[in-house]
Amino acid sequence: MSLSTTLYAPLALVALSAVAIYRAQTPQTTRQMPPVQQTPSQPGNQPTYFVEHPDHIQPGLSFQGRWAELTNPYEGNAQRIAEGAQLFISYNCLDCHGADGSGAMGPSLQDNRWHFGGTPGDVFQSIYEGRPDGMPAWGGRIADDQIWRLVAYVRTLSNGHAVATENFTGKTIARTGH
Amino acid sequence: MTPGALLRLTVLGVGVLACQPSGAPPSSDSSLVAGAKIGTPPPAVADGEWSLPARDYANSRFSNLAEITPANVKNLHVAWTFSTGVLRGHEGQPLVVGNTMYLVTPYPNVAYALDLTQPGFPLKWKYRPENAQAAVGEACCDVVNRGASYADGKIVYNLLDGHTVAVDAATGTELWRVKMGDLNRGETITMAPLIVKTRVIVGSSGGEMGVRGWIAALDLGTGKELWRAYNVGPDSDIKAGPRFKPFYPQDKVVNSGTASWPGDSWKVGGATVWGWISYDPELNLIYHGTSNPGPWNGVQRPGDNKWSAAIIARDPDTGEMIWAFQPTPHDIWDYDAVNENILVDLPMGGAMRKVLVHFDRNGFAYTIDRATGQVLLAKPFVPMNWASGVDLNTGRPNVNVDKATAQGKNVKDICPSLEGGKNQQPAAFSPKTGLFYVPTNNLCMDFEGREVTYIAGTPYIGGNAPETGGPGGYKGEFIAWDAAHGRKIWGIKEPFPVWSGVLATAGNVVFYGTLDGWLKAVDARSGAVLWQFKVGSGIVGAPMTYTGPDGKQYIAVYSGIGGDMGLLIAGDVAANLPYDVRERGTTLPDLARYTSWGGMLFVFAL
Numbered sequence: 001m002s003l004s005t006t007l008y009a010p011l012a013l014v015a016l017s018a019v020a021i022y023r024a025q026t027p028q029t030t031r032q033m034p035p036v037q038q039t040p041s042q043p044g045n046q047p048t049y050f051v052e053h054p055d056h057i058q059p060g061l062s063f064q065g066r067w068a069e070l071t072n073p074y075e076g077n078a079q080r081i082a083e084g085a086q087l088f089i090s091y092n093c094l095d096c097h098g099a100d101g102s103g104a105m106g107p108s109l110q111d112n113r114w115h116f117g118g119t120p121g122d123v124f125q126s127i128y129e130g131r132p133d134g135m136p137a138w139g140g141r142i143a144d145d146q147i148w149r150l151v152a153y154v155r156t157l158s159n160g161h162a163v164a165t166e167n168f169t170g171k172t173i174a175r176t177g178h
Numbered sequence: 179m180t181p182g183a184l185l186r187l188t189v190l191g192v193g194v195l196a197c198q199p200s201g202a203p204p205s206s207d208s209s210l211v212a213g214a215k216i217g218t219p220p221p222a223v224a225d226g227e228w229s230l231p232a233r234d235y236a237n238s239r240f241s242n243l244a245e246i247t248p249a250n251v252k253n254l255h256v257a258w259t260f261s262t263g264v265l266r267g268h269e270g271q272p273l274v275v276g277n278t279m280y281l282v283t284p285y286p287n288v289a290y291a292l293d294l295t296q297p298g299f300p301l302k303w304k305y306r307p308e309n310a311q312a313a314v315g316e317a318c319c320d321v322v323n324r325g326a327s328y329a330d331g332k333i334v335y336n337l338l339d340g341h342t343v344a345v346d347a348a349t350g351t352e353l354w355r356v357k358m359g360d361l362n363r364g365e366t367i368t369m370a371p372l373i374v375k376t377r378v379i380v381g382s383s384g385g386e387m388g389v390r391g392w393i394a395a396l397d398l399g400t401g402k403e404l405w406r407a408y409n410v411g412p413d414s415d416i417k418a419g420p421r422f423k424p425f426y427p428q429d430k431v432v433n434s435g436t437a438s439w440p441g442d443s444w445k446v447g448g449a450t451v452w453g454w455i456s457y458d459p460e461l462n463l464i465y466h467g468t469s470n471p472g473p474w475n476g477v478q479r480p481g482d483n484k485w486s487a488a489i490i491a492r493d494p495d496t497g498e499m500i501w502a503f504q505p506t507p508h509d510i511w512d513y514d515a516v517n518e519n520i521l522v523d524l525p526m527g528g529a530m531r532k533v534l535v536h537f538d539r540n541g542f543a544y545t546i547d548r549a550t551g552q553v554l555l556a557k558p559f560v561p562m563n564w565a566s567g568v569d570l571n572t573g574r575p576n577v578n579v580d581k582a583t584a585q586g587k588n589v590k591d592i593c594p595s596l597e598g599g600k601n602q603q604p605a606a607f608s609p610k611t612g613l614f615y616v617p618t619n620n621l622c623m624d625f626e627g628r629e630v631t632y633i634a635g636t637p638y639i640g641g642n643a644p645e646t647g648g649p650g651g652y653k654g655e656f657i658a659w660d661a662a663h664g665r666k667i668w669g670i671k672e673p674f675p676v677w678s679g680v681l682a683t684a685g686n687v688v689f690y691g692t693l694d695g696w697l698k699a700v701d702a703r704s705g706a707v708l709w710q711f712k713v714g715s716g717i718v719g720a721p722m723t724y725t726g727p728d729g730k731q732y733i734a735v736y737s738g739i740g741g742d743m744g745l746l747i748a749g750d751v752a753a754n755l756p757y758d759v760r761e762r763g764t765t766l767p768d769l770a771r772y773t774s775w776g777g778m779l780f781v782f783a784l
Contacts, residue, residue, distance in 0.1 A: 091633065092637050092638070096637060103760040107751075133314040168770075172763060174765075176596075177319070177746040
């Protein structure tokens with residue numbers, strides 16, 4: 001087997017597998033991986049192939065499949081937000097995340113900083129599936145439309161909070177311990 | 179020295195009980211409490227070693243080392259440091275056995291063994307256990323660890339995710355690993371196990387998660403579970419059998435651990451064991467405390483809620499409950515009783531009494547007969563107003579009804595706050611002075627109860643309790659306490675709660691640390707601060723002392739703020755989490771000016 005075939009075959013297999021996996025997990029998307037391009041080697045040198053992806057690969061981009069497509073039917077709905085605020089207490093969210101989401105055992109939801117993304121779909125996923133540091137998975141245990149109420153409420157908590165600088169002159173909040 | 183220090187106990191009606199500090203130090207070398215001594219034999223290691231969390235079974239945290247004295251402690255300097263590689267609250271203390279130092283970090287609970295004989299103190303080994311990440315979000319009060327115990331060539335400690343592990347002290351190889359708690363129910367473990375004979379005594383955390391608390395014994399050699407006793411539930415579960423003899427007649431009830439609860443509420447009743455364990459080899463009793471009952475909202479659980487917020491004596495061989503006492507029956511203030519029980523022999527009423535001394539969250543310092551559970555003395559050691567005293571006929575507090583919390587009612591200005599007169603931070607005892615050295619909080623709270631639903635794996639609290647500084651304008655005080663008479667001898671006021679443990683030494687120097695990062699050396703007799711050093715991050719662990727291979731005395735302490743005070747109350751968060759930025763809490767608004775998160779060991783010598 002020539003060197004060129006040795007190199008080409010596994011690379012193509014990897015590229016085609018990646019395409020297959022990507023397609024399998026995003027049935028709704030219509031984007032396609034463009035075909036792999038190869039640049040043949042210069043004459044007289046050992047043959048090498050340069051594999052180029054026209055779309056650059058973004059580091060740290062959460063794999064957003066069906067979650068990112070979701071929109072919140074209750075976004076901005078004052079009534080549903082108020083119901084979400086009540087659910088935030090009923091489901092004990094406030095004891096982990098602090099009253100008004102100020103942070104306690106779990107991170108702050110008021111700081112407009114999102115470990116796992118802050119779009120409605122991202123927040124829905126966090127509540128539905130849970131997260132590695134111990135956020136429980138509520139999906140399938142409470143109704144989806146209750147989760148959407150919580151999403152609507154949680155996303156209002158960051159309004160107007162500026163957290164980048166702490167100069168010890170701003171207001172403080174009453175925190176509770178154990 | 180006048181008999182009785184210059185001490186006034188001021189009782190202001192239904193107001194705050196306050197102890198005024200003395201100005202007159204004891205003279206010369208005589209103990210203020212003649213004949214007071216540590217109640218157990220010294221540990222079976224050299225004076226310069228430290229093999230158990232609190233040095234001995236009595237939990238004295240007293241060392242016989244005396245090279246460092248009030249005269250020379252001003253020459254203390256940093257000898258070396260070690261970075262633990264981990265942020266979050268560094269509670270607990272290192273161990274030194276032979277010429278090796280052993281450290282355990284906060285989650286993920288890495289263990290290090292440092293070779294003290296080599297320049298630079300290189301590692302002999304580093305053990306990085308598997309430790310479920312989900313535990314981070316189940317721990318109520320930061321991902322702390324209170325340390326390891328050493329025996330028979332093994333380092334034994336608990337993982338946050340509910341395992342107990344034993345590691346070969348020479349090689350770091352994992353010898354056994356046992357799952358003790360269920361993370362899905364919100365059970366984590368933060369306490370330091372105590373090795374008693376060939377048993378490892380372990381308890382759970384999760385009183386805020388509706389966990390039904392337990393204490394268990396594992397075989398040191400194999401990790402096999404020998405017994406597990408719950409602290410609430412039927413007699414068979416709590417192991418209250420024919421040998422159970424609570425001192426107070428009203429407590430002698432069949433199935434006390436269910437009769438004092440409505441319906442099945444005991445099943446999520448808390449009473450966990452996250453504090454320190456002590457052991458009397460002569461009586462063959464282990465002593466432990468239990469946490470608050472679940473939920474905080476007392477309306478959902480009328481009754482005494484035995485045996486939450488209790489001190490319990492058990493047989494370490496079988497787990498049988500021998501006696502039990504509740505400092506706070508029907509605890510509606512989150513006053514856990516998990517604080518350490520220091521075993522001492524004290525002269526009281528003309529006779530030497532075998533007692534335990536316990537500085538409770540509820541603000542009372544108890545001196546209790548450790549054979550029977552009888553309360554000999556209970557006096558406030560911090561400003562407090564929720565109770566006017568303890569009735570020695572029944573052991574029960576005389577509750578001030580104005581400070582009783584309830585669902586839907588915002589009760590204001592209750593002292594001490596739920597953090598207690600003292601929290602996880604352990605006190606020390608010196609047989610040379612006969613005094614206890616106690617790190618205390620001066621905090622008050624408002625408390626509003628709220629109905630709560632139990633959902634496994636989520637908090638089961640039902641209450642909101644913001645805190646303020648207590649009367650006097652200081653939020654902490656390091657005090658010297660005479661437990662034979664129930665009185666404060668002197669105190670050093672601090673701007674922040676004194677959240678570190680204490681070390682007492684035969685050189686008559688005692689050590690404590692502050693939340694804003696000062697390690698302080700204090701004259702054990704006079705209370706004068708003789709030396710202090712600012713370490714990199716607030717101190718929430720306990721200083722310890724050991725003899726180095728060069729024969730010199732060293733003082734070692736973790737620096738690394740966190741824990742309940744550092745994380746939940748101050749609202750500061752480790753700077754390496756850009757997705758979690760919190761507003762300052764009202765209670766300690768300036769703390770983050772003086773300390774940020776860190777993880778270091780500091781070692782000092784003359």
